[in-house]
Ligand SMILES: Nc1ncnc2c1ncn2[C@@H]1O[C@H](COP(=O)(O)OP(=O)(O)OP(=O)(O)O)[C@@H](O)[C@H]1O
């Protein structure tokens with residue numbers, strides 16, 4: 691992949707996770723594992739581990755913008771992803787860069803709700819996503835709760851593929867070319883108990899058409915950063931020249947292997963990290 695001109699370059703605009711399972715650290719790992727040089731704009735510093743988020747300190751929006759500008763001024767960024775954007779002001783600066791055509795192949799992972807259920811964004815931030823950022827996204831990757839919030843419908847309802855497709859179409863009405871509604875956090879999915887689903891379903895929507903993408907459930911508590919890893923891997927594959935469906939398919943396979951590889955790990959008291967480098971799958 692590394693030609694004479696160097697590897698493809700991607701940019702992640704996201705928060706730091708001190709436990710390194712999610713956020714900028716997950717993005718760096720996923721992009722690196724896929725042979726893509728990851729550049730970064732940090733939006734917040736969080737103190738967290740596998741079990742809890744202890745503190746979140748936002749980086750001023752102007753400093754987020756300065757990081758983006760410094761990277762863009764010097765490096766050939768071919769794809770971008772956003773993760774935690776903390777505030778309407780931060781969403782605004784990213785939206786302005788996107789509107790100016792400076793963020794190619796923009797993947798927006800609209801992080802709004804922590805796995806604990808805690809809301810990470812206020813109403814103004816939600817509106818900023820809807821009006822200022824999503825219209826410029828190539829792909830947006832909400833989980834079910836985030837898709838419902840963006841679509842303005844009741845959140846938290848368990849969904850079947852048809853309902854997910856309908857949600858995806860409503861999010862697509864906000865302007866992104868493609869929408870991937872993720873079903874990894876369906877009720878029961880991670881418990882692995884008698885009633886747990888055996889399959890996980892994501893739905894990819896484009897121009898009204900919906901493709902149901904299924905995978906075998908990986909039964910594990912080590913699922914910290916699946917969403918970050920998925921969007922980072924997608925941006926990396928877009929930077930490498932894949933089209934959207936190919937990148938999404940490759941990224942889902944990448945997440946699946948990373949989940950399966952770490953399924954037997956015992957790291958931390960809570961939701962442990964993934965295995966993006968395939969350490970558990972020696973060739
Ligand atoms: N246990 C699992 N087994 C197989 N695939 C999974 C599992 N959990 C999540 N996935 C997949 O991982 C990707 C991320 O989906 P998920 O719904 O977990 O996103 P998310 O809610 O944004 O995650 P995060 O909590 O990291 O923000 C999707 O492609 C989903 O299908």
Ligand SMILES: [Mg+2]
Pocket residue numbers: 799801833917918
């Ligand atoms: Mg997420």
